[in-house]
Each structure stands twice: as structure tokens, then as C-alpha cells.
Amino acid sequence: MAVELTMAQMKFAILRHSYRGQRAQTAGTGAVLGVVLAAGTVYLAFVRPELLAAGYAVWLLGWMLGPVFMGGGDETVRPEYFALLGLPRRRLATGLLTAAFVGVAPLVSLTALLGIVIIGRGNLLLAVPAMLLQLAVFVLLSKVCVALVGLALRTRAGAVASGLINGAILAALGQVWVFFVAFGQTGIPTFVLYLPSSWGVQAAQGRAWALAALAASVLVLLALWAALLGRRGRSVSGGGRRPMAASTPAGAIVAKELRTWSRDLVRNHQMAFALSYGVCFAASPLLVGWDGMLPYAGPIFVVMAAAMSSNLYGSDGTALWLTLMTPGTPDVRGRQLAWLSVQAPLAVLVTVSFTVIVGGPWPLMLALLAALLGGAAGLVPLLAVYALVPGTDPHRRAGNPLRTSEDDGGLTGLAYLMLALVVLTGLPAALVAIWFGWAGVAVGVLTGALCWWGFGLLAERRLLSHGPELLETMRTGRKPVSSKSFQLDHLTKTQQAIAGWCFGLGAIPLVPQGILAAVFVANDTLRHSWFLATYMPSGLRYPVAAAFIAAGLAMYGTGVWLARSKPATA
DSSP, rough: HHHHHHHHHHHHHHHHOOOOOHHHHHHHHHHHHOOOOHHHHHHTTTHHHHHHHHHHHHHHHHHHHHHHTTTSSSSSOOGGGGGGGGGGGHHHHHHHHHHTTTTTHHHHHHHHHHHHHHHHHHHHHHHHHHHHHHHHHHHHHHHHHHHHHHHTTHHHHHHHHHHHHHHHHHHHTHHHHHHHHHOOOOSGGGGGSSSSSGGHHHHHEEEEHHHHHHHHHHHHHHHHHHHHHTTOOOOOOSSSSOOOSSHHHHHHHHHHHHHHHHHHHHHHHHHHHHHHHHHHHHGGGGGOOOOTTTHHHHHHHHHHHHTTTTTTTGGGGGHHHHTTSSTEEEEHHHHHHHHHHHHHHHHHHHHHHHHHHHHHOOHHHHHHHHHHHHHHHHHHHHHHHSOOOOOOOOGGSSSSSOOSSOOOHHHHHHHHHHHHHHHHHHHHHHHHHHHTTTTHHHHHHHHHHHHHHHOOOOOOHHHHHHHHHHHHHHSSSSOOOTTSSSSTTTSOOOHHHHHHHHHHHTTTHHHIIIIIIIHHHHHOOOOTTGGGGGGGGGGGGGHHHHHHHHHHHHHHHHHHHHSSOOOOOO
16 A cells, blocks of 8 residues: 555645645635535435435536546646556556545545435445445546547547547537427436446445445446556657648748647547537437527537637647747738638538528528637637646647646636637627628628737737747746736735636626527527526516626626736735
8 A cells, every 4th residue: 555655645745735826726716616516415415315316427427527628637646657666557546546536626526425424324334435435436437538538539530539429428418408308307317326426325225236336346447447547648640741831931830730730639639529519519409399509500619619729829838939939920820820721611511501401590690600700710819828828748748638738727717718708709790680680791701800800910919029928938837927917916815706706707697698698589599498588578688688798797897907906005
């Protein structure tokens, strides 16, 4: 056990020294939200065991899919650190599993699993081991899923296939109500009670076979993870490629970016994920006989593709110095053209095809498509230079290809911010198309062109004026200290909490309750899911959606105002 305890102590020491400043605040906020969810899960133990089993199924999905969508999971202690020790794979996997239990996420999950002990309080000899084994199953399934996706990302076909599968799964979770309505399911499905996530509940109720199944699952998953660790490593590049030919500097940048899009398996995975998510999310309502969302597959794909590309410069790593050493090159414009060259054909094909199938609405779809493509092409480089998240150099990525940065929280926040901003760029054209028909297409083309040109110009100026600082951020992982930097450290604890809540929750009233609800109301989709405006009387639907949009903008404005405020003097 010496190796296992050493790895756990290593991780504890790393976390103790790394949870400082903004990272500590982010971890604290996540821990509070996690504890709230865990408390809600434990409450289900006092209601019905079946509800608790369903709750644990959601936790299992979170452990399996969360790391795949958020940078590859916890890589604080990596197998590569122990490559020279000659540890057997099974011993290495056991040590890494022990270290994996150190952290906020396992502790929060263990709190949620206290529901097993509550149900089995009359049979603690089964309930307590079941709770611990259930946590081990959660952690090991997460590790195995990340390892399998990482293995798939070593080939282009695997990267595309895993992206398609992951996008379909996330879209299904986002439209889960469709499946319940389509299959007439009003309660907890029977199969949920026999999933691995429910075996702890079954064991607490006195079923010894469930405890044996948990123990066997831990052994099997540990052996599988140990085998996958042996195949962990960087992918081998293919053979020779045709040389890039370009007659202008802009053409050279476009060619370089297109080559990167074709060779970087992470980008292949992200593009396939965005496409699959857009198509599956829009096609899910077909199960209940509603095809009204199908034409939106293209716009949804554009928004998701922009979110996946939000850290465009950060994903290049320190190769940014090549751009800085050749001033005057239209790097931003070249990247914009390359992004459009990759994403626009797919978006146009999906939007036009599905709109033809449904028979409209043509003005709204064409207006949205033009506005969103231009807005995304402008915002992708703009956010990449204003909110750059330090990434790992592609040639230095570890055996986990999903791990493109050490700042998972920064990448996730940047992606959500991109989602909200891109949707906002399409709002004017959508409203004009709804109210005035084909005039919305002209507005969409105009706003898309303006966003592409204006945001691109701002990104160029930012890159020219702050290029060395961006490179320093990429090289060290720390943003340079500046009196004008966007920081919260100078605020009081109360102000930091208010700003954090404004930035963290502002998207809820702005996007789903505001923008999306207005779109549903415009399409006469009433009493839809949790969108409050769709439940209002006819005269209040648009005002309620507008009020939510105003509230979301006010929350973001308050957060920005607090962050930009001057430090309080003594």
C-alpha cells in the first residue's frame, strides 16, 4: 500500500498548493453547488428507493460523460509521472485509483451516496461497503470512458465516431422529455433499477447479489483500466502530405489552418460532436410527431461549433510566437476564412436540407444562418485573444488527448460565454424575419458581415497590442498583472460573490428563458418544457421573454461593472 498512499499524498499536496485565487473560488462554487445537488439526492432516500436509484443513474452519467466534455477529467496525477519506476500496470492503476478518491468531486459524490446508508440503516454491514464500492464504480467508469475516448482519438475515424456518439448522447439528455412522452413513460423505468448505479441501493435493501456485483465490477473495471493505461500515448502522425501552396500571406494562413483542421484529431472530434449535437437535438422531437425544430439543426450546429472553437489561439500553444514574429500578416482574417470554410458548408447543407423537408420557414432559417455564421466567425478570434485560456502545446499533450488545457473551468466558462454571445448575434435578424419575413435575410447578411468585419478588426488590434502578453500567458499559464485587467481580487468577499453569481447564472435568464423562449413563442410552441414565457397568456409572452433577456443582460452588466470598479481605498 506504500505506492498507493504515496500517490494519494502527492495529489493532496498538489491540490493544497494549487487551490488559490480564482481557481479556489471556482472550486468552492462548484463544491457548494455539488453539495446542494447531493443533499437533494439524499432527500430522495426518504421518499422512494426507486427515485434514489434514478438519481444515482444521473450521477453515473455525470461521471461518465462530464470528463469527456470538460477536458478529459482529473489529470492531477498522471501515469506518465511514474513511467520510469517500472510499476506493473495493475499496481499503477490501483495507485491512481487511490489518488482519484482525493478531491472535491469524489467527496461530493460520497455525500450523495449517503442515501444508500439511509436506506440500509438496518443493515449497515451491507450498506456501508455498498456505498464505498458504488463510489469506486463511479470513478472507475469515468476513467475507463476517458481512456476509451482517448484511444479512439488516436485515429481520425475514431475521433469522428466518438464525437458523433458523444454529441448524440448529450442531445438526448437535453431532450429527455421527448423520450418520456414518446414512449409513454410516466414513472421510473424498470431497467433503471438494475443499472450498475442502482446496485448500491439494491445491496442496502438486503440483496447480497448486488454487493457481489459491485465488487466484481470494481475488479473488472480496474483490470480494464490497467490494460488501457498500457495503450495510453500519443498518436502517430500519418505519412507524407501534399505541400501547401499559397500565393498570398492570407492564403498561407488559410492553408495552414485548413491543414490543422484536417490533422488535429481533437478538432475532428469537436466538429463531429457539434454536428451530431445539432442534428440529434433538432431531430429528437420527431419522436412525438413534431418536425418544427428540425430546420434549426444548422443554426444549433453553428453555435455549438463556435463554442468548441472558443479557445482558438490557446489551442495552438506557444506556436503563437510564429505569428508575433511575422507582424503585418492577416492572421485573424485568415483564421476567420478557414473557420468559415470548414463550418459553413456543413451548416448550409444541414439547414437547407432540413428546411426543404419541413417546408420552411425559409426567411427565419436563412436569416439565422447568415447572422450566426458571421457572428461566430467574428467572435471566435475575438474571445480567443481577449479571454485566452492557456493550452497545452499539441506536441506535448499527454496520453489523454482530450486534455488540451489545465484550466478546465476556464475552457468551460469560455464555451458558455461563446454560446450566449453567438446566439445574441442572431437575435436581431431572427426578430426581423419573424415580424417582416424576407427582410430578415438582408438584416442577417448585414449583421453577419458587420460582426465578421468588426469583431475581426478588434481581434487584430488586440493581437497587435497585446501579443507579447498573450504569449507570456501561454508560456507560463499566468496572466500578466495589469491595473486594467479583468480581475475580481480587488473586490470584497460580498462583491466577489455577487459578481460570481452574475457571471455564472446570467446565461439562464438570457438564453433559455429569454432568447429561446421568444423563439418558441414565435413558432407557437406553447407550454414547452421549463420555458416560462410559453405558459403565459398571449399578451404577456413576449414581455416576459424580454424581461428575462433584460435580466440576463443586467446580471452580466452588474458583473462587469463590479469587476471594472476601482479598488476600495482604506
